[in-house]
Amino acid sequence: MATAFWSVNVIQHPRCERPSIASRKPSSAFLGSTLKLRFNPPSRSNFGFSETLRKSSPISAISDVFEEKKQKSASSSSSLLITKEEGLEVYEDMVLGRCFEDMCAQMYYRGKMFGFVHLYNGQEAVSTGFIKLLKKEDCVVSTYRDHVHALSKGVPAREVMSELFGKTTGCCRGQGGSMHMFSKEHNVLGGFAFIGEGIPVATGAAFTSKYRKEALNEADCDHVTLAFFGDGTCNNGQFYECLNMAALWKLPIVFVVENNLWAIGMSHLRSTSDPEIWKKGPAFGMPGVHVDGMDVLKVREVAKEAIGRARRGEGPTLVECETYRFRGHSLADPDELRDPTEKAHYAARDPITALKKYMIENNLAKEGEFKAIDKKIDEIVEDSVEFADESPQPSRSQLLENVFADPKGFGIGPDGRYRCEDPKFTEGTAHV
Amino acid sequence: MAATFQVLGAATGLFFSGSFDPQRLHLPSIRSVSERRTGFLVVRSDGHIVSSWNFPARRTQQFITSSIATKANEAASATTSKPGHELLLFEALREGLEEEMERDPCVCVMGEDVGHYGGSYKVTKGLAEKYGDLRVLDTPIAENSFTGMGIGAAMTGLRPVVEGMNMGFLLLAFNQISNNCGMLHYTSGGQFKIPIVIRGPGGVGRQLGAEHSQRLESYFQSIPGIQMVACSTPYNAKGLMKAAIRSENPVILFEHVLLYNLKERIPDEEYVLSLEEAEMVRPGEHVTILTYSRMRYHVMQAAKTLVNKGYDPEVIDIRSLKPFDLYTIGSSVKKTHRVLIVEECMRTGGIGASLTAAITENFHDHLDAPIMCLSSQDVPTPYAGTLENWTVVQPAQIVTAVEQLCQ
Secondary structure, X not given: OOOOOOOOOOOOOHHHOOHHHHOOOOOOOOOOOOOOOOOOOOOOOHHHHHHHHHHOOOOOHHHHHHHHHHHHHHHOHHHOOOOHHHHHHHHHHHHHHXXXXXXXXXXXXXXXXXXOOOOOOOOHHHHHHHHOOOOOOOEEXXXXXXXXXXXXXXXXXXXXXXXXXXXXXXXXXXXXXXXXXXXXXXXXXXXXXXXXXXXXXXXXXXXXXXXXXXXXXXXXXXXXXXXXXXXXXXHOHHHXXXXXXXXXXOOOEEEEEEEOOXXXXXXXXXXXXXXXXXXXXXXXXXXXXXXXXOOHHHHHHHHHHHHHHHHOOOOOEEEEEEOOOXXXXXOOOOOOOOOHHHHHHHHOOOHXXXXXXHHHHOOOOOHHHHHHHHHHHHHHHHHXXXXXXXXXXXXXXXXXXXXXXXXXHHOEOOOOOEHHHOHHHHHOOOOO | OOOEEEEOOOOXXXXXXOOOOXXXXXXXXXXXXXXXXXXXXXXXXXOOEEOOOOOOXXXXXXXXXXXXXXXXXXXXXXXXXXXXXXXXXXXXXXXXXXXXXXXXXXXXXXXXXXXXXXXXXXXXXOHHHHHOOOOEEEOOOOHHHHHHHHHHHHHOOOEEEEEXXXXXXXXXXXXXXXXXXXXXXXXXXXXXXXXXXXXXXXXXXXXXXXXXXXXXXXXXXXXXXXXXXXXXXHHHHHHHHHHHHHOOOOXXXXXXXXXXXXXXXXXXXXXXXXXXXOEEEEOOOOEEEEEOOOHHHHHHHHHHHHHHOOOOEEEEEOOEEEOOOHHHHHHHXXXXXXXXXXXXXXXXXXXXXXXXXXXXXXXXXXXOOOOEEEEEOOOOOOOOHHHXXXXXXXXXXXXXXXXXXXX
16 A cells, blocks of 8 residues: 655555555445444435445445446436536536635735635535535534635635735634634634644534534434544544544534645655545544545535434544645645646546536536636636725724623723723724 | 622622612712722623623613722621521532523533543532533543534533643643634634633642642633633632633633632522632731732731731732733732732743733832742642642741731
8 A cells, every 4th residue: 555655756646546445445334333332324325325335345436336326327317416406506616616716826926815825726526515515504614725615615705805815804804814714604613723623623513513402402403513624634633532522422523534645745645554544434433434535426425425424413424535636735835745647647637627527428517507607706706806905904993802702801900990991992002 | 678789899799689779789989989880790680690791891781880809897788698508619619510500501511520420529510410411521531622622612602611620631722722712713703702611620739749730820821812710719619610601701710629628608699700800808008919729828827927927918819810900909009019929820931920010010100119929939849748838838938028028
């Protein structure tokens, strides 16, 4: 597996050659765990999933199952993986993500946004595949690569762009920035700069959902939380601690690993003793699934099952999405370490082109409809830039607001009054 | 029923019985506190004490003039409050917690051994039987993650009380406390509030060894966005616990391992104390002694000796470690002109160091002598009893310091 353990320049990624994974024959499939004590396989599942998988053991069989289906569906229109409306919605969301991120790069180099900006190009299938299946009340927790997660969840492009420009109309009033996208309305719980930090927060949101259902007796509360994070995070303690707690209490959460093989310049193979992350799920008593993250239809199928499990109260799932980022780690990363062959391999599997091809081949939509969507998205993104440009910078009075939910937390001043009553406080000129 | 409420001074806070007469609210200022228009509590006409959390503070609401820094014997009108009940500090904490859990079903507890075991210091004893395993959650040993989980739960509507079995263990949760607890309200532009309470026993115990004898208040004090309070008596333990749970801000409540068995008689009526106020323990004229948590008792012991020697120390339990109650402290400094800080924190970068800076900055003109600060030695607490005693401040040192200060 990790044959290229010591080589730096030319990293033969095993996934470039499919056979090496298929030959591994891992023992657990989607239904995962060998632990009989805690884990209950779902009693029903879509598409005869469990049947197929019990018969053919390799986990990558999921991808094979889809290849089969796709080939079948090419011939018979009755077993399409997606309807036209869904397909166009998914296409639009992915194009929005791609276009927005490209615009971010432009704006960054023009000096309109600053700091660390991490772009999501290439990974759109994961965000769209999962988040488009959620309800508004479901929560999403992400990392610093969070623009597209926020957009998929429904945060308007205008608000995200404004936030990136640091304007007061941004979703976090300009106080968060690229790495801290929050939205109470759309239940985006961040946006975290340190990796792994968001996973416990996601576990907490899932805990609230279970609490609402069982302690507050809101019987119909079935909110699900998705936690997105990368391959580098999977070596971090918080990941393991939360896998344990989520499985222990059967929290309604899905852990989505966006394995793009690189943690800045550290190859996943050089930092991880067992690079197959999905295997870590069954170790904690939850199913571990590996899916081709460059194919939005496959991601969507797995997501449906995982989210369904969580909603039914059957507990968490660990989903490893094999994906790739077309750009560097951040806009400050020259991206010189990655092998051009590897990049080309994944560029050929661009999720947007793949979906378009599938839909055209299956007569779900015509070229013209895609062009119309492309144009619409261009306009949305242009408009968001205009809006952000024209928005005001935060005024001084914003400096001291929001430090505390209850500003009495600033304490009592020497004159006996709460310091938040001092007019300098509202002006932002007080010293705290 | 006679409607009364009693303002007894900061030492006891407020309590009321039955219904009350709103006319009584506009008490003439006890001292020249008329400019102090904000109170920390709002008493609604149905007798419930509710905190007013709106920003900016609305002047149209009725405020009780806050009970700060009055002489203890200025106990105003006679009260019809019942005699109260006696209990130990850990029971007071439990009572406060239980009352809040009863009042608000979103209040829940998380921590190691808080459920079936009842808490390593019995603060949560009996709660799991009453409220169930989900509301009193026994967590695995993963401080960073379950504190983070508490933060996520707080962001999505619950009001968790996270217990660190020993405050020192919360060092493992520093990532979550600093990055998420303190900051998320701000970085989210005010969208998410984090009404979490993080509590646990800290401080130097009886030969517990260095790692179990840590004082984390100095490490946490720089984190923006959190409040820190330290309780020292059963009365203020219950009041601060309730206030912390009701607060919309993240609050860290420091308890002390050696104080859990203190006994005191506390009122039967419900009361909530202010998180931002200090407590006047003993009014005096000659010197201001500022202290908190266990050192309060060493100070009071030293005070007996000092009184016999003819000194009149004013002792203030600062209670609110972040932010400091500059009004109570300042009023005292302006009266006595001499300050001694006695704390259990380390010398370097401790609460005393910050307090010294704050007093110097604000009240420099009123000082007749440099501020003296007695803190624990910058030494990992040794196991041996004799050595341990020498690392913390003892009453004899306090007496000497006051004598020196008052020369």
